[in-house]
Amino acid sequence: MxxxxxxxxxxxxxxxxxxxxxxxxxxxxxxxxxxxxxxxxxxxxxxxxxxxxxxxxxxxxxxxxxxxxxxxxxxLRLDFTLHALVNDALMAIFFFTVGLEVRREFAIGELTTWSxxxxxxxxxxxxxxxxxxxxxxxxxxxxxxxxxxxxxxxxxxxxxxxxxxxxxxxxxxxxxxxxxxxxxxxxxxxxxxxxxYTENFNPLPLIVAAVGLAGIFLTRYLRSGRGLVYATLAIIVWLAFLGSGVHPTLAGVAIALLVPVYRPDRRDVEHALDLARTFRQSPNTEYARAAANSLRESISINERLQSAYAPYVAxxxxxxxxxxxxxxxxxxxxxxxxxxxxxxxxxxxxxxxxxxxxxxxxxxxxxxxxxxxxxxxxxxxxxxxxxxxxxxxxxxxxxxxxxxxxxxxxxxxxxxxxxxxxxxxxxxxxxxxxxxxxxxxAEELGRTLERPVNPARDHIFGAVDAPLTLVEYGDFQCGFCLKATGSVEEVHRELGDRLRYVWRHAPLTRYHPNALAAAEASEAASLQGKFFEFERSLFADQENQLPSHIIRRAQELGLDVERFEADLTSAAVAARVRDDMLDAEAMDITAVPTFFVNGRRHTGPYDAQSLIRALEETAEA
Structure with a gap:
C-alpha cells in the first residue's frame, strides 16, 4: 500500500x-x-x-x-570465472525478484485491468x-x-x-x-x-527445464516441505537453461512467474492471531510452531520471497x-x-x-x-x-x-x-x-480537491446534482470520524436536497490495524449497492472490525456473502481504496477527518453550523 x-x-x-x-x-x-x-x-x-x-x-x-x-x-563439475558467476548465477536471483514483481503486478497490482x-x-x-x-x-x-x-x-x-x-x-x-x-x-x-541475444541454442535441455517448471507449478499443492522442493527444482531449471544456450538468468524469471500470489485472506490472518493468543496463554513448542506456520501461510509465497530476497539483491x-x-x-x-x-x-x-x-x-x-x-x-x-x-x-x-x-x-x-x-x-x-x-x-498543495466528484465512481449520499458538495476523507476506526458523522447528519437535515455528501477512504493503517480491512469491506458492500448501510454498521461498532465481524455484518445486511468474500480479495477493491489513499497523499492530508467544502479544503472546527456556514459562503464565492 x-x-x-x-x-x-x-x-x-x-x-x-x-x-x-x-x-x-x-x-x-x-x-x-x-x-x-x-x-x-x-x-x-x-x-x-x-x-x-x-x-x-x-x-x-x-x-x-x-x-x-x-x-x-x-x-559433475561446472567451471566459471568469478565474473560469469556473478552475471550468470547471482543475477538469476535479481531476475527472479523482477519476475516476482511482474507476477504480482499482473495478479493483484496495478496491471490487473487494462483501464x-x-x-x-x-x-x-x-x-x-x-x-x-x-x-x-x-x-x-x-x-x-x-x-x-x-x-x-x-x-x-x-x-x-x-x-x-x-x-x-x-x-x-x-x-x-x-x-x-x-x-x-x-x-x-x-x-x-x-x-x-541468445547464441548456440540447444533445445533439448529446455525439455528438462519444462519438466522442472511444471514441478514448480505443482509444488504449491504440497502440504509441507515446499521450500526444499522449490530450491531443488529451481537449481535443475537453472542448469537446464545454462545448457540450452538461453541465458540462465532468464530461468529466474520463468520460475518466479509460476510462484503463487494472492491477497491475504482476512480470516486466515485472524486464525493466525488466535493461535498467537493461544501461544501467549500457554507457551509451548507446538503452539509456537502452529502460530508461526499459520502467520506465514496467510501471506502468499510470492510476497514472502520478495521480502526475503529484496535485501540480498539490494x-x-x-x-x-x-x-x-x-x-x-x-x-x-x-x-x-x-x-x-x-x-x-x-x-x-x-x-x-x-x-x-x-x-x-x-x-x-x-x-x-x-x-x-x-x-x-x-x-x-x-x-x-x-x-x-x-x-x-x-x-x-x-x-x-x-x-x-x-x-x-x-x-x-x-x-x-x-x-x-x-x-x-x-x-x-x-x-x-x-x-x-x-x-x-508546498503551501498550495491540497487547497483544492484534486479529484472532482464523479457519480460513476464516488459514494454519494444525497442528490447527485445538488448545488452544495461536502467531501470527507476518513477512517472507519477513527473516533473523531465517528463524531463527525453526527455533524454530517445534522448538516444533511438542515440542507436537504441542496447537499451531496461524499465519503473517501484515508485509513490510519499504522494505528488502526483493521481500518484498511474495513475500508475494503465497505467497497465490497458497495458492489452490491450497500455502501452507506455498511458504513453505518462499521461506525456503530468500531471495536469489532475483525474479518469474522465483517462477514457477520454482511450477513445481517442481507448481502450475498459468497460474492462479498470473493470481492474482499479482489484487486479492484484494493485498488479503489489505494486510489483514495494516494489522492489523500497527493493533497497532503495528514489528519482525519479532512473535509472539502465545495471543492475547497475546510480548516477549523467541523461542527454542523461551521460546515453549513462554510458551504453557504463558498457557494456564493
Whole structure:
C-alpha cells in the first residue's frame, strides 16, 4: 500500500494530536525511505570502487574477475570465472525478484485491468521503442547497430532510489506509475535478451527445464516441505537453461512467474492471531510452531520471497554486479575515443533523450486525447521528471553490453555511455523536480480537491446534482470520524436536497490495524449497492472490525456473502481504496477527518453550523 501517514484530528481546533504517534510515523517513513537509499548508495559506491580499481590497476581488476571457480561433485563439475558467476548465477536471483514483481503486478497490482494499466504500459512500450530507434539511427555505420538492447531498459533499483532522494513531495502516485512502467520495461528487456541475444541454442535441455517448471507449478499443492522442493527444482531449471544456450538468468524469471500470489485472506490472518493468543496463554513448542506456520501461510509465497530476497539483491547482488561490470578505464585515450564513438553517443541519446521522449511524449498524447486514467498527483511535470529518471539504464544496460558487443574497446565506450547517460538523466530529473516544486510551492498543495466528484465512481449520499458538495476523507476506526458523522447528519437535515455528501477512504493503517480491512469491506458492500448501510454498521461498532465481524455484518445486511468474500480479495477493491489513499497523499492530508467544502479544503472546527456556514459562503464565492 502507499506510504500514507495520517493522524486523527480533534474536532476542537485548539486540541493537538499525540506528538509521540506523529514522531513514530515519521520515523517509520524515514526508515523505509532509508532502506531504498542504502541500496542505491551501495550500488553507487560499488560503481565508484570498480572504476577506481580498474584505473589504478587494470590487470588486477580483470585478473580477479577472470579467476576460475569450479563447482561440482565427482564428474559433475561446472567451471566459471568469478565474473560469469556473478552475471550468470547471482543475477538469476535479481531476475527472479523482477519476475516476482511482474507476477504480482499482473495478479493483484496495478496491471490487473487494462483501464488501470493503459498509461504505464503504453508509456513503457514507447520508452522501449524510441530509445532503440534513436540508437540505431545514431550508431548506423559503426558495425554495432545490433547493440540497441543496451538502451531499452530502466534500472528499477536506481529509479526508486533516485526518486526517494530527489523526488517531489508526496510522490506516491508517481512512484506507482513508474514501478508499473518498470515492470513492463523489464518484460520487454527480458524478452529481447531471450530472443535477440541468445547464441548456440540447444533445445533439448529446455525439455528438462519444462519438466522442472511444471514441478514448480505443482509444488504449491504440497502440504509441507515446499521450500526444499522449490530450491531443488529451481537449481535443475537453472542448469537446464545454462545448457540450452538461453541465458540462465532468464530461468529466474520463468520460475518466479509460476510462484503463487494472492491477497491475504482476512480470516486466515485472524486464525493466525488466535493461535498467537493461544501461544501467549500457554507457551509451548507446538503452539509456537502452529502460530508461526499459520502467520506465514496467510501471506502468499510470492510476497514472502520478495521480502526475503529484496535485501540480498539490494545490498549484495547488485553491488557485486556493479563491481564486476563497471570497471572501465577512464584514460585520456579511452575518453577521447568515447567522445567520438557513435556507440557512446547512441547510448547517451537513446537513454537520456529516447526514454524522456518515449515516456513523457506518449503520456502527453494520451492526456491530450483523454485516453487512460491519470490520478491526482500524476501531473505532466512529474511525469516529465519520471521520464528523465527512466534514462538511468544501469544494471540491464551493462548486462547487455557483454552480450551484444564482443570488442573490448567498444565495450569500454559503451560502458562510458551508460555511466554518462545515467548521470545526465539523474541531474536532468533533479532539475525538473526542483523547477516543478518552485512553480507549485508546498503551501498550495491540497487547497483544492484534486479529484472532482464523479457519480460513476464516488459514494454519494444525497442528490447527485445538488448545488452544495461536502467531501470527507476518513477512517472507519477513527473516533473523531465517528463524531463527525453526527455533524454530517445534522448538516444533511438542515440542507436537504441542496447537499451531496461524499465519503473517501484515508485509513490510519499504522494505528488502526483493521481500518484498511474495513475500508475494503465497505467497497465490497458497495458492489452490491450497500455502501452507506455498511458504513453505518462499521461506525456503530468500531471495536469489532475483525474479518469474522465483517462477514457477520454482511450477513445481517442481507448481502450475498459468497460474492462479498470473493470481492474482499479482489484487486479492484484494493485498488479503489489505494486510489483514495494516494489522492489523500497527493493533497497532503495528514489528519482525519479532512473535509472539502465545495471543492475547497475546510480548516477549523467541523461542527454542523461551521460546515453549513462554510458551504453557504463558498457557494456564493
Amino acid at each position: 502507499p506510504n500514507l501517514t495520517i493522524i486523527e484530528r480533534s474536532p476542537d481546533p485548539e486540541a493537538t494530536t499525540d506528538s509521540g504517534a506523529r514522531r513514530l510515523s515519521i520515523a517509520e517513513r524515514l526508515r523505509s525511505a532509508g532502506q531504498v537509499r542504502i541500496g542505491a548508495l551501495l550500488l553507487l559506491a560499488a560503481t565508484i570502487i570498480a572504476i577506481a580499481w580498474a584505473n589504478i590497476s587494470y590487470d588486477s581488476y580483470h585478473g580477479f574477475w577472470d579467476t576460475h571457480v569450479t563447482l561440482g561433485v565427482a564428474d 488501470r494499466a493503459m498509461v504505464p504500459v503504453l508509456a513503457a512500450i514507447a520508452g522501449l521503442a524510441v530509445p532503440a530507434l534513436l540508437y540505431v539511427l545514431i550508431s548506423s555505420g559503426s558495425g554495432h547497430e545490433n547493440a540497441w538492447g543496451i538502451v531499452i531498459s530502466t534500472d528499477t533499483a536506481f529509479l526508486v532510489g533516485a526518486l526517494a532522494l530527489i523526488g517531489p513531495k508526496a510522490p506516491g502516485r508517481l512512484r506507482v506509475f513508474l514501478l508499473a512502467l518498470a515492470v513492463v520495461d523489464d518484460i520487454g528487456a527480458l524478452s529481447i535478451i531471450a530472443l535477440v 545490498y549484495v547482488v547488485l553491488p557485486l554486479f556493479a563491481l564486476a561490470n563497471v570497471g572501465v578505464q577512464l584514460s585520456v585515450d579511452i575518453l577521447a575515443g568515447a567522445a567520438t564513438s557513435m556507440v557512446t553517443w547512441g547510448i547517451i541519446v537513446g537513454l537520456v533523450v529516447g526514454k524522456f521522449l518515449g515516456v513523457y511524449g506518449s503520456t502527453a498524447l494520451l492526456r491530450l486525447f483523454r485516453v487512460g486514467e491519470f490520478g491526482p498527483g500524476l501531473t505532466g511535470e512529474r511525469i516529465a521528471g519520471g521520464g528523465a529518471l527512466c534514462g538511468i539504464g544501469f544494471t540491464i544496460s551493462l548486462f547487455i553490453v557483454d552480450l551484444a558487443i564482443a570488442d573490448e574497446t567498444v565495450q569500454n565506450e559503451a560502458r562510458v555511455g551508460v555511466l554518462a547517460a545515467s548521470i545526465i538523466a539523474f541531474v536532468l530529473a533533479a532539475l525538473i523536480f526542483r523547477i516543478s516544486d518552485a512553480v507549485h510551492p
